[in-house]
Amino acid sequence: MNAPAAPLLQARDLSRSFRVRRSGGMFGHAAVLHAVDGVSFDLTPGRTLGLVGESGCGKTTTARLVLGILTPTGGEVRFEGAPVPAPGTRAWRQLRRRMQMVFQDPLGALDRRIPVGQQVMEPLAIHGAGARGDRRGRALELLDAVGLGASFFARYPHELSGGQRQRIVLARALILDPTLLVCDEPISALDVSIQAQVINLLLDLQAKFGLAYLFISHDLKVVRQISHEVAVMYLGKIVEQGDPDRLLTDPAHPYTQALVSAIPVAAAARRRPRLILKGDPPNPVDRPAGCAFHPRCPAAVDRCRVDTPVLKPLPDGRLAACHVAHGEAGSARLVA
Numbered sequence: 001m002n003a004p005a006a007p008l009l010q011a012r013d014l015s016r017s018f019r020v021r022r023s024g025g026m027f028g029h030a031a032v033l034h035a036v037d038g039v040s041f042d043l044t045p046g047r048t049l050g051l052v053g054e055s056g057c058g059k060t061t062t063a064r065l066v067l068g069i070l071t072p073t074g075g076e077v078r079f080e081g082a083p084v085p086a087p088g089t090r091a092w093r094q095l096r097r098r099m100q101m102v103f104q105d106p107l108g109a110l111d112r113r114i115p116v117g118q119q120v121m122e123p124l125a126i127h128g129a130g131a132r133g134d135r136r137g138r139a140l141e142l143l144d145a146v147g148l149g150a151s152f153f154a155r156y157p158h159e160l161s162g163g164q165r166q167r168i169v170l171a172r173a174l175i176l177d178p179t180l181l182v183c184d185e186p187i188s189a190l191d192v193s194i195q196a197q198v199i200n201l202l203l204d205l206q207a208k209f210g211l212a213y214l215f216i217s218h219d220l221k222v223v224r225q226i227s228h229e230v231a232v233m234y235l236g237k238i239v240e241q242g243d244p245d246r247l248l249t250d251p252a253h254p255y256t257q258a259l260v261s262a263i264p265v266a267a268a269a270r271r272r273p274r275l276i277l278k279g280d281p282p283n284p285v286d287r288p289a290g291c292a293f294h295p296r297c298p299a300a301v302d303r304c305r306v307d308t309p310v311l312k313p314l315p316d317g318r319l320a321a322c323h324v325a326h327g328e329a330g331s332a333r334l335v336a
């Protein structure tokens with residue numbers, strides 16, 4: 001058996017809180033919002049970790065922490081075994097060549113006044129990489145790799161479709177030969193008909209360049225298509241993590257069960273009755289005590305109100321943070 005590959009990226013007990021003003025009263029009052037709260041994961045080269053959860057659960061904050069754009073208030077990020085250097089330093093800029101990002105809005109990521117080919121080349125100039133005369137050829141290679149020909153070089157962003165623009169953003173992200181791509185909702189703004197094409201392109205590029213992806217989406221169905229492993233986040237914490245197929249066919253955490261239940265499928269193919277979450281997504285400033293999911297959880301018991309479950313392995317090897325899933329809930333049920 002091969003030894004497991006050394007992780008490319010490690011998040012260890014990663015946390016980030018923000019001081020915010022809670023609304024109410026004339027000025028509101030100060031409060032602390034725990035956007036990311038003790039998140040740990042490993043990502044090995046060439047693999048994809050999917051991060052999924054409702055809006056506001058801390059996915060983008062996790063992405064920004066990984067990229068070093070945001071400094072953690074607790075824990076750390078390690079890249080190739082070493083801590084990510086402080087933002088703005090020379091070491092950080094060097095490292096940023098190896099970790100690139102793709103966000104939701106390709107138009108916002110591009111400069112409307114500059115031909116897209118120039119924008120694909122731009123990182124080479126910024127990092128002084130490659131001989132000046134070779135840069136154009138390298139940009140053409142990347143345009144080809146993302147399925148756009150040389151004819152796109154001189155076009156402007158507004159002349160392209162959303163899917164084509166996202167391909168340009170990808171070409172630019174890849175021109176410095178990164179090993180990690182952080183993709184934050186990269187297809188959420190695209191037409192459904194185009195989404196699958198971009199997912200297929202991401203899969204092709206991963207195979208071709210050996211890229212690792214941290215792939216973020218609020219859509220479990222999308223995450224499943226591309227991920228080797230999936231982590232489900234709820235209010236700043238990972239609540240379940242493991243094999244995507246297993247997670248979708250037999251979710252362990254009641255929150256994952258609700259996400260799976262929300263995926264439209266033919267009624268006949270549904271294995272469990274549809275589970276509708278009660279209550280609104282809670283405000284992260286008022287994080288419920290115990291398990292943060294307990295006010296919406298159909299399986300919650302007394303213990304869940306007071307005792308925060310830790311993420312730990314179930315007998316089948318996947319991770320879950322749930323007293324009930326671990327059979328450690330005792331018997332007293334919450335009176336709903």
Ligand SMILES: Nc1ncnc2c1ncn2[C@@H]1O[C@H](COP(=O)(O)OP(=O)(O)O)[C@@H](O)[C@H]1O
Pocket residue numbers: 018019020033034035053054055056057058059060061062284
């Ligand atoms: N700079 C910030 N200042 C205050 N609150 C923030 C800041 N960035 C994010 N948050 C809050 O942190 C929580 C998580 O946000 P985010 O990571 O963007 O979630 P997601 O990407 O999963 O939708 C949200 O409640 C958001 O309002």
Ligand SMILES: [Mg+2]
Pocket residue numbers: 059060061184
């Ligand atoms: Mg986000």
